[in-house]
Amino acid sequence: MFNNLSDKLDKAFHILKGHGKITEVNVADTLKEVRRALLDADVNFKTAKDFTTKVKEKAIGQDVLTTLQPGQLLVKIVKDELTELMGGDVSGVNLSGNPTVILMSGLQGSGKTTFSGKLANFLKTKKNKNPLLVACDVYRPAAINQLHVVGDQIGVEVYSELGNNNPVEISVNAIKYAKEKGYNVVIVDTAGRLAVDEEMMTEIANVHKAIQPHETLFVVDAMTGQDAVNTAKAFNERLNFDGVILTKLDGDTRGGAAISIKSVVNKPIKFVGTGEKMDAIDVFYPSRMAERILGMGDVVSLVERAQEQFNEEEARKIQKKIAKNEFGFDDFLSQIQQVKKMGNMKDLVGMIPGASKAMKDVEIEDDAFKHIEAIIHSMTPIERSKPAIIDVKRKNRIAKGSGRKIEEVNQLMKQFDQMSKMMKMMQGPGGKNMMKMMSGMKGGMPGMR
Incomplete structure (x- = not known):
C-alpha cells in the first residue's frame, strides 16, 4: 500500500543528502516535492499545504544530531507530523452498551456489508463478544443474502425480516431480539447508494435516531481518495459519526483518504480492511501507518x-x-x-x-x-x-x-x-x-x- 507515495517521499528526502544542516533554502526544495507527492496521492490541498508548513517550522535551523543526517532528521519530523495528522493515538471502539449497538454507514460498493462481517468476527474472536448482525439494506436483496453468507462463514447469526421494507422497524426489532437472546453486540448494516442523496441521508438519520447507537461508523473505500473525504464530510454533517473505517487498503490506494480524512471531519480512523478474508481487519495505528508510508515497515x-x-x-x-x-x-x-x-x-x-x-x-x-x-x-x-x-x-x-x-x-x-x-x-x-x-x-x- 502507498508504494507510489513512499517512492516520491523517498526521492524528496534525497534532496537533503550531503548537507550538514537543514536551512530554509534546502528544506524549501524538499518540502515542495513532499507537497507535490501528497497532492499526487490525492491528499486535500489545504491539508497538504498546512502539513508542509508545520514541517518547515519544526525543521528550520535544527542542527543535525550526531547520529542523524539532515534527510533522516526531516524524515523523523515528517513521520511525527503524519502520525499527528492521521489522529495521533489509536482510537478504540466503544463497547459500553448492553447490548452495544453499532451502526454501519457508507456508500454502496464501499465494502460495508463485508466489513460488518469482519467487525463481527473481530469482536467475537478478539474481544470475546457475542455479536448479532442485522440486515437493514432492504433495497438490494443481494445485500441481505450476502450478509447471511458472511454470517454463516464466521458463525454469527444474522437478523433479517422477509417482506419488511422499513429499516427503522427492522433495527428496533433486532435490538429487542438481541436482548431476548443474550447478544451483547448488535451490528446494523444499512443501505448504501451510488452517491449521497437526500432520501438516503434521511433514512439513515431516522435509523440513527430510533436506535441511538453507541458507535456510528462510516465505511469508505480507501481507493476513492479525495472523493472519500468529501463523502465522509456529507455523512458526518447528518450523522455526527464516531469513527471511520477504511476498506480495500490492500489495493493500489494512493493514500489520500487515510492522510486527509481526520483533518477534514475531525473523526478518527478506527479500523482498516487489508484483504478479502474475514480476518483481514486491523485496528488503525496512526504511528505505524506513518512508518509504512515512509518505507520504515511495521515490525510491531x-x-x-x-x-x-x-x-x-x-x-x-x-x-x-x-x-x-x-x-x-x-x-x-x-x-x-x-x-x-x-x-x-x-x-x-x-x-x-x-x-x-x-x-x-x-x-x-x-x-x-x-x-x-x-x-x-x-x-x-x-x-x-x-x-x-x-x-x-x-x-x-x-x-x-x-x-x-x-x-x-x-x-x-x-x-x-x-x-x-x-x-x-x-x-x-x-x-x-x-x-x-x-x-x-x-x-x-x-x-x-
Whole structure:
C-alpha cells in the first residue's frame, strides 16, 4: 500500500543528502516535492499545504544530531507530523452498551456489508463478544443474502425480516431480539447508494435516531481518495459519526483518504480492511501507518500477527525435531500454513523495514506458496519425513506429480537444506543467546522462550 507515495517521499528526502544542516533554502526544495507527492496521492490541498508548513517550522535551523543526517532528521519530523495528522493515538471502539449497538454507514460498493462481517468476527474472536448482525439494506436483496453468507462463514447469526421494507422497524426489532437472546453486540448494516442523496441521508438519520447507537461508523473505500473525504464530510454533517473505517487498503490506494480524512471531519480512523478474508481487519495505528508510508515497515504489527497464529505446543515439537535432525517437509508445510494465516504476502512484506523498496518491482501474489505446497504434497509420507532419501528418480516423479519443473524441485530441496542448517545453528549457544536478546523486545518474538 502507498508504494507510489513512499517512492516520491523517498526521492524528496534525497534532496537533503550531503548537507550538514537543514536551512530554509534546502528544506524549501524538499518540502515542495513532499507537497507535490501528497497532492499526487490525492491528499486535500489545504491539508497538504498546512502539513508542509508545520514541517518547515519544526525543521528550520535544527542542527543535525550526531547520529542523524539532515534527510533522516526531516524524515523523523515528517513521520511525527503524519502520525499527528492521521489522529495521533489509536482510537478504540466503544463497547459500553448492553447490548452495544453499532451502526454501519457508507456508500454502496464501499465494502460495508463485508466489513460488518469482519467487525463481527473481530469482536467475537478478539474481544470475546457475542455479536448479532442485522440486515437493514432492504433495497438490494443481494445485500441481505450476502450478509447471511458472511454470517454463516464466521458463525454469527444474522437478523433479517422477509417482506419488511422499513429499516427503522427492522433495527428496533433486532435490538429487542438481541436482548431476548443474550447478544451483547448488535451490528446494523444499512443501505448504501451510488452517491449521497437526500432520501438516503434521511433514512439513515431516522435509523440513527430510533436506535441511538453507541458507535456510528462510516465505511469508505480507501481507493476513492479525495472523493472519500468529501463523502465522509456529507455523512458526518447528518450523522455526527464516531469513527471511520477504511476498506480495500490492500489495493493500489494512493493514500489520500487515510492522510486527509481526520483533518477534514475531525473523526478518527478506527479500523482498516487489508484483504478479502474475514480476518483481514486491523485496528488503525496512526504511528505505524506513518512508518509504512515512509518505507520504515511495521515490525510491531508483524510480530503481533505472528503471535496470534503462533502455536506454543507446535513450536516445542519443532524445536525437538530440529535438535534431533528430524525436521521434515510436513513440519515445513505447517509453518507455511501459519504464515498464510497472518495475511496476504504483499501486506506482510510491507511490514518489513526496507522490503517494500527492495521489492517494489517484484509482483507478490497471495498464492505465493502454492507451487511449494504442490511439490510437497506430491511427496510420499516417508519422503516428507525423511527428505534425505529423495534422489534424482524421486525428484523426477515429484516434479511430474506436482506439474512443476525439476529445477523447481531442486531449488526447494536446496532451500530446505539451507533452512534446516540455519535452524540447527539457532539451537546452538550463539543462537540461543540471540534468541534470548530478541525475547527482550516488546512482546517477545513468537516461538522464542
